[in-house]
Amino acid sequence: MADTRLIHGRYRLLDLIGRGGMGEVWAARDESLERRVAVKLLKPLAPGHEESFTRVLRERFRREARVAAALQHRGVTVVHDFGEYEGGLYLVMELLDGRNLSQLLDDNRQRPLAVEDVVDIAEQVAAALDYTHQQGIVHRDLKPANIMRLTDATVKICDFGIARLGADIGFTSRLTGTGVAMGTPHYMSPEQIAGAEVDHRSDLYSLGCVLYELATGAPPFDLDDAWAVLVGHRDTVPRPPREHRAELPGFLDRVVLDLLAKEPDQRPDDAGELGRRLAAGRAAAGRPGGPVPRAARRTPRLPSWTEGMTTGHKATRAFSPAIDPDPTAGLTGEWTAPPADPYRAGGASASREAERAAPTAKALAALDSRHGAGLSLGRLGRWAEAGEVHRAVAAERAHLLGPDHPDTLASRYEMGFTLSRTGRAADALREFGKVAEGRARSLGPDHPETLDARQETAYVLGRLGRHFEAHQVYVAVLAARERTQGPEDPDTLRCRHNLAFNLSRLGRLEESCAMAQDVAAARARVLGPGHPETLVTQYEVAYALGLLGRWVEALAAYREVARGRAVALGRDHPDTLAARYEIGISLGRLGRSPEALELYRELVADRLRVSGPEDPETLRARHGLGVNLGRLARWEEALKEAREVCALRIRVLGPEHLDTLVSRREVAVGLGWLGRWPEALDVYRKVAEARERVLGADHPDALASRNDEANCLEQLGRGPEAVELYRKVAALRRSGHH
Template sequence: MAETETETRLIQGRYRLLEVIGRGGMGEVWRAVDESLGRRVAVKCLKPAGQPQGDAGFTTVLRERFRREARVAAALQHRGVTVVHDFGEYEGVLYLVMELLEGHNLSQLLDRNSGRPLAVPEIVDIAEQVADALAYTHARGIVHRDLKPANIMRLGDGAVKICDFGIARLGQGVGLSSRLTGVGIAMGTPHYMSPEQIGGGEVDHRSDLYSLGCVLYELATGVPPFDHEDAWAVLVGHRDTVPSPLRDHRGDIPAHVDRIVRDLLAKSPDERPADARELRRRILSDGRSATAGPAPLPAWTRGMTAGHKALPTGLRTVLPDHTAGLTGEWTTTVDPRGALPPRPATGGTRPAPAAALLAQLATRHGAGLSLGRLGRWEEAGEVHRAVAAEREHVLGADHPDTLASRYEIGFSLGRTGRAEDALREFTRVADGRSRALGPDHPDTLAARQETAYVLGQLARHFEANDVYTAVLAARERSMGPDHPDTLRCRHNLAFNLSRLGRLEESLRMAAGVAAARTRVLGGDHPDTLVTRYEVAYALGRLGRWTEALDAYRDVASARGRALGPDHPDTLAARYEVGISLGRLGRGAEALELYRALVADRARVHGPDDPETLRARHGIGVNLGRLGRWDEALAEARDVSAARTGALGPDHPDTLVSRREVAVGLGWLGRWDEALTVYREVATARERVLGLDHPEALASRNDEAHCLEQLGRPAEAVELYRRVAALRERRGTHGRRAPS
């Protein structure tokens, strides 16, 4: 079929193919329009549209593997990984719908630079962003296996994205590489293959790190580490030869960059950085120490102006978010996806802004995203507020670019504990996107879902439930019940239901999501394990501790396999195993588990990390369960002092430990001392949480019980009456009394 004829052809009656923008061994990539949502996309056809099919057996295997790998790719949601919108089969052609990236791959960048190497700051920035993306995908058990300059895109705003995750692995096991390329070698591109790939050995995430080393070597020198025309000579070089140092090619390469690339190119995987997270840490920390100053901004931010400072009014600080992460990784929403601009709401026309100004704003938006990646959320918020103000002035309040900046403002506010202000910002973005893109557009639904998440942070769970329910219905209608975004929304709704006390509903929904994620993503996928963790939590809340114990143990074991034994999520599941053991009266087993967990937490995160102290608290609780109250009291006092120093005297965790001190004193018959501590805890909770907060009321009950033990029944009865009156008022008004 000629390209002029194909221009009018629709894939699935929705994706209109416009022009071929790339060809390779895996097929063709087309520039296309998603006519249902009115946005430009890229459509990758696994075999050229209109070409005859190959043998039936091979096609059947390929089709099944494609579906499995496409689901994996669609589940990846990170700013450094190409977004996959949809996939399927049409008239015998397997297709993948992705965001349309406006920029150049690294091979094209080198070509545009006449083969000359890139500037050092640009190389370092690319390395940091690719390492960040690899850390995310490797944590989910995904290895790319074909990382090369052509699979890494540099966008116009400076962002870097890895392409072909999942799809790059299709050839393994079905001989696709040799069938499509005619080269009978292992999967991968010879100039960037690791020694273990060449030798047919076991390949893990460290193979991607070797390939990244090859890419960085080429960016720094203009040629790959083994630049031979003969493919066999290239493979032998990877296997047997140590490449010459970067500084032998150019003297301006810093020593730490040379050292990092040399380590990445180690022949043995054990001699390379342990993982991409460690690599990124080295890139950032080595670069910072080399410059003897604060962390530098990426090279592409040079020459930028700060813009006009635009601050919202009435910002106030609320308690920090300790439950972040349920909505998954935040993603870049600036317009590389190619959303079509809306018509002016007034029916008039807005003068077209200068292309140079729009490019500058896009660059500054990218700088804000980079600051966020570094955890510098206050600065990121400043940048996004300034860019949003200027974009609104030149593009309008409801333009997708303006709303993209406001969306990032919402994230920055949420990350700095300003939940009320984040809610206002996300609400504004959701309303604007609904007008500009439609109420069921994925970007609109993403903003609405963030409003629900922030409502949950603010303990406004009834309102959050209404928003989640509406968003879920829209996602199921437009995306289908098993789309990763649909499942994420259902997971969040299940979480919110448990906070409303609707535990049976929460358990049923979480179990359904876990089953769907197992079917779509696999049983050990991190998203599946998050939902299985929520199932275990609901079982525990329902008192079904034996089932909860089994579920937590399964999650801990699977996370250990998928993420590693020291990953925070693995350690969190082990902590919950200890809780379950304690609830079942198996204190000795719980004590042994917590001692091992404390040792691992202290080794990985340090002795004063809040999670290390949480595990130490578990040691004290289970010593008490075993009747070893002198030891339990000593442990509670040590943990209380450590939490006071690390978290502050009024932090909820500190107050829990101080209460445990009072419990130990009571069991040892030292009721006068216990009364003093109980009163201190009750006073602090009333000051922080309010007079009728359940924890404050529980503390006053503790105090009354202590008075009874001291033979002061009149005071105890009066305090019990006061607590009962406050509980009744809370039940009548449905809200907390003022502090």
């Protein structure tokens, strides 16, 4: 496969980094988001299957991939996207910098790992399994090759929800002459071997096999014959690990043997108990170890793409019959095509009324499936495709069910949402307005779904800069929600959060800050202090405090958000890193530039590791580092940093992107402080001209750049030119009311 291979015009394959039974893994570049990712290309579907069978398998792949994409835990590899390309299936995941445990053992020449490392890995894997098992998800193929240890010692489990597809699609090897489908027999639980139902305790057995190998250098049943390995799992009590390695602590020996119990009931009850036993044993043994990951909270976690969304409940389909949809309906190629007409041809009048009176269960099931497909595309950020699906389904539902049916309005609601997400705010506003009117007629003006549509109307008004109108709608919706749903219903709190945000855009900063603080406290009570929605509101509190100049309080609030996000989402999650960036801004505003500089150095290192050198957020962190070098009068270093960031932003973002222009101005600032005023004047002038082209001559940033230029002229002794330029700026400010 050539290194120029481009999947769906988005994912460019760069380097082959792995090949196994399920396919290949490539380091790749996401051309849309400008970030490095890993792409797993699964082997083509096994030949000889009927089309109906392969269609079901493709649907199972989509379903399992959605499960994997919904997992949000620092110990689970993030799945960004998935799909089908040239007859094969693919997954797009975060690109991890590290080695899997099988590679670590190979690097160590199959000698066991240090005891501290074994315990640390065990605790991190236990925390990740505790989270996924609470979501009702069992891995089923836990083995050293599916567990990664990153360069910062973070441990992540790979292939959740995907490995189990192997047997169905034909990826797994089979034992010669046995007919037992399997991957690697060394890590299979006795119940898996027997073909019985498995639950979370099967994963615990597999983890016991992994830990046995890490601690001793070999799996518990290290035999050449695969069938003998399976018999060992089923019938043989393993030798205690300490018989292979006497230095192992007793608690670790006991834990591993308990995990390897033949009967699931004899193993630890769950991964949470396992984590507690490991932590207690490490503490009692006096081993330092790494920090014990906090057990995952039972409050539902939302992925980062939900931040800022304002949707409430979807339509309840009150008029639709209860149907079990066809699992093969709604696959690629059918989503936007209208279903076959299920009615006999007749006269023009026979028609629509009869069709609406008795739409078939099959037709409704197909529409439900296509609606769900549109929602899934939206969750993946593929908003334009999602919009086309919802548009087609809305038209079909209006035809079959009527324009004011809740299902029809649900599809139109989702159309509005996709229009908003693709930058078509005015179109979204019209769509949400029509949905609100239709729901008021069919469901009532205070029904939660009617209020959802009205709330989205307010949100889009804000996006259009019509903040006063948005404020009026938010106030009315909030009053209705408090009256009908209660003051601490999650939808009520979401409305109050949006109202607080809109107040800040109206300049009513004190009110905005006070309301955001109230919402944050209420969300902490209702959802938990570590829930992403609680942390989003706390972030808004910090932002409002900064606008009010209350930087000491803003700094404390941003630090609280960063700590919460590190626990809930992981230290390297984009939302966690964003909060750390704002901590640096706050430190700088407080004149604590040495601390800010140290923070930005660490943040740059983390961004480079997580996102790469050309990611816009990496460049933003480097910009902050350069600004603080300047504040510490280290101008040669600041100028060098500003030039490097500017060059990268020109290549990545374009020469007239607003962030690029900020970097170019920073170059001019450095030149000025070094006394190189002629060079500074040239850069200031080019920044001003570019801002006028992009933003308009009377925009505040363009005017600020002209003031920079005038100040530079003064420094060069060209006073009359400077005075004339100052006058032009003042006139533009007056004419533009700035």
